[in-house]
Amino acid sequence: MEMGRLKNRLIARVFTMFPSLARGAAAKVPPLSFDQTPWAPFDKPLSQARIALLTTAGVHMRADTPFDMQDSTGDPTLRVVPSAAPVAEMMITHDYYDHKDADRDINLVFPVERLREMVAEGIIGGLTERFFSFMGHIDTNHFPRFLEDQLPKVAAMLKADGADAVLITPG
């Protein structure tokens, strides 16, 4: 593995071991700014609701193209993960957080098995056929594609799949 990726993974491991260092680094990230807070009321019983899952943890199907770790400014592209897919067919490509535990149990960042259990128990009504994943290291040069192309695609697929709510998880 090239030195740049090794360095990123080492930093990610240190940040996981010492969360205060991670929060110190996060404090130096230039602030984001958005004009609005989105809102939609949730007004149906959870036991009848169809839930979607979206993560920024870099999850994708093993058969799918991995996220780009060569571009130091990130990768804004979307991966679709079937909600019924075996977790053994999923993997994580993301050098900017330490995912060695999530590699052993993907539910730490992408709780697909927990959500299936909740459906089986009748706590939530169902899952959308498609779940969604990004790799959360996305610098501002990628924002136009991310915000104006990829996210509207996700929104359209969520609407087409009849999602009543979306659970969003980080890495």
Added chain:
Amino acid sequence: MGISIERKFTEQTRPSRAIFLKWPYGHPLGEVGNVKQHRAVLGEAFKLLQEATEPGTIVDVPFRWRREEY
């Protein structure tokens, strides 16, 4: 609804609803194989989904890292 482990970023991105846990990166649902812990976190998230009335609600979940029984 979102699960956050970095409150600053969550405040800036202004999600409609989020729960925050002061837990390490890579572990928003908790520890390997701790199903009860994962379910407790999801329970908090879905509770917020059903109960929040104000856009931008962020709830600080008081679960301590590796110091709770679920």
